[in-house]
Amino acid sequence: MTPRPPTNRWTSVRHALLYGVLGGTLIVVLKVVEYRYLVVTHSFEIYGALIAVIFVGVGIWLGVTLTGRPERIVIREVEVPVEVPVPVLPEPFAPDPARREALGVTRRELEILGLMADGLSNKEIADRIFVSENTVKTHSSRLFEKLGARRRTQAIQLGKESGLIR
Amino acid sequence: MTPRPPTNRWTSVRHALLYGVLGGTLIVVLKVVEYRYLVVTHSFEIYGALIAVIFVGVGIWLGVTLTGRPERIVIREVEVPVEVPVPVLPEPFAPDPARREALGVTRRELEILGLMADGLSNKEIADRIFVSENTVKTHSSRLFEKLGARRRTQAIQLGKESGLIR
DNA sequence: GCGAAAATCATACGAACGGGTGACCCCGCA
DNA sequence: TGCGGGGTCACCCGTTCGTATGATTTTCGC
Numbered sequence: 001m002t003p004r005p006p007t008n009r010w011t012s013v014r015h016a017l018l019y020g021v022l023g024g025t026l027i028v029v030l031k032v033v034e035y036r037y038l039v040v041t042h043s044f045e046i047y048g049a050l051i052a053v054i055f056v057g058v059g060i061w062l063g064v065t066l067t068g069r070p071e072r073i074v075i076r077e078v079e080v081p082v083e084v085p086v087p088v089l090p091e092p093f094a095p096d097p098a099r100r101e102a103l104g105v106t107r108r109e110l111e112i113l114g115l116m117a118d119g120l121s122n123k124e125i126a127d128r129i130f131v132s133e134n135t136v137k138t139h140s141s142r143l144f145e146k147l148g149a150r151r152r153t154q155a156i157q158l159g160k161e162s163g164l165i166r
Numbered sequence: 167m168t169p170r171p172p173t174n175r176w177t178s179v180r181h182a183l184l185y186g187v188l189g190g191t192l193i194v195v196l197k198v199v200e201y202r203y204l205v206v207t208h209s210f211e212i213y214g215a216l217i218a219v220i221f222v223g224v225g226i227w228l229g230v231t232l233t234g235r236p237e238r239i240v241i242r243e244v245e246v247p248v249e250v251p252v253p254v255l256p257e258p259f260a261p262d263p264a265r266r267e268a269l270g271v272t273r274r275e276l277e278i279l280g281l282m283a284d285g286l287s288n289k290e291i292a293d294r295i296f297v298s299e300n301t302v303k304t305h306s307s308r309l310f311e312k313l314g315a316r317r318r319t320q321a322i323q324l325g326k327e328s329g330l331i332r
Numbered sequence: 333g334c335g336a337a338a339a340t341c342a343t344a345c346g347a348a349c350g351g352g353t354g355a356c357c358c359c360g361c362a
Numbered sequence: 363t364g365c366g367g368g369g370t371c372a373c374c375c376g377t378t379c380g381t382a383t384g385a386t387t388t389t390c391g392c
Contacts, residue, residue, distance in 0.1 A: 106337085106338060106339085107338090108338075108339065109338095116319060117319070117323065118319075118323055119315070119317060119319045119320030119321070119322065119323040119324070120319075120320075121316075121317060121378070121379090122378075122379070122380095123378085131339085131340065131341085132340075132341055132342085133341095134340085134341050134342060134343085135339075135340050135341060137379075137380070137381085138339085138340075138341080139339080139340095140379085140380080141380060141381065141382090144380075144381095149285070150287075150380085151285060151287060151348085151379085151380085152319055152379075152380090153282060153283070153284075153285040153286070153318055153319060153322065154285030154286075155285075156285070156319065156322070157283065157284055157285040158285070272367090272368065272369085273368095274368075274369065287348070287349090288348075288349070289348085297369085297370065297371085298370075298371055298372085299371095300370080300371050300372055300373085301369075301370050301371060303349080303350070303351090304369085304370075304371080305369085305370095306349090306350080307350065307351065307352090310350075310351095311351095316350085317349085317350085317378085318349080318350090
């Protein structure tokens with residue numbers, strides 16, 4: 001069996017190593033390419049273009065990765081009934097913070113509930129908010145518990161009834 | 167429900183132009199830099215690094231831009247003049263036949279979609295409509311195919327968008 | 333700074349789900 | 363009378379989901 005240290009520290013270190021290795025590999029590749037083909041010919045243009053392409057890729061990846069997703073979208077206009085004792089409900093969908101906390105649902109959990117309602121899988125949610133799938137599972141489990149749901153579809157349904165999501 | 171702004175033609179064209187202009191500018195800059203400073207000296211390393219840096223930047227920008235804006239959660243309390251208590255019916259929800267057939271969805275499939283949206287499991291649906299679980303699976307499989315869904319949550323979401331269910 | 337809540341991640345396992353295939357039945361319609 | 367659509371059902375198999383448990387790190391209020 002391969003020794004698999006499961007700790008977070010290890011994870012971080014592993015990431016660092018990963019980056020290092022990637023960077024190193026890149027450099028090696030560039031060097032090799034440089035000497036094997038390019039120095040002799042239209043080196044500059046081709047080489048430059050090559051670097052450009054590669055690093056655009058790196059950049060895109062960096063951008064997407066580091067763009068550390070913040071919260072969710074949401075600019076919700078909380079309807080504050082001025083006075084009128086409105087008859088009943090077309091359900092304008094008022095707030096979340098209140099209802100959310102009333103149910104003991106955390107922001108993260110609510111966020112995940114929203115993404116669930118959009119039809120995303122746990123893996124997709126994980127990729128979207130840049131956490132592991134396990135984390136998503138943990139959040140959703142707790143969410144289900146708080147909502148009294150046994151399945152994600154039920155959680156969605158209950159979440160809507162509770163006004164947690166649109 | 168991705169808050170994706172409708173990509174109208176003009177937007178696309180504008181983006182294309184923007185990219186073009188940027189690319190062109192970049193090339194010009196590179197050329198100038200190339201001839202003014204670098205060809206004479208440690209051209210390769212420096213030049214390459216320069217390109218790399220620049221294009222990493224471009225890549226990041228691209229990545230961040232194309233990835234959709236990272237939005238911040240802004241919960242605004244807005245005094246909404248609750249003027250008209252118009253009891254506009256919560257969307258009578260004109261049933262289905264038209265939309266349903268337009269998508270080639272059968273009654274049974276639609277029925278199951280509805281129960282799915284209520285958060286029922288396949289087994290529960292089966293018991294509810296007195297068929298076997300396998301049958302429910304068959305129906306839902308076909309339904310997913312027609313809706314282009316890969317998961318039941320997605321089917322629900324798509325079904326709502328299509329006006330198949332409430 | 334300290335402690336609680338929240339967030340993160342891992343592993344393992346059983347249950348639920350989804351895809352694929354094949355089969356049978358019923359019914360309307362050419 | 364044959365054909366096709368819709369409904370029903372069964373297996374198999376791989377994937378996803380949900381739960382349980384335990385741990386570490388972040389965040390935040392006091």
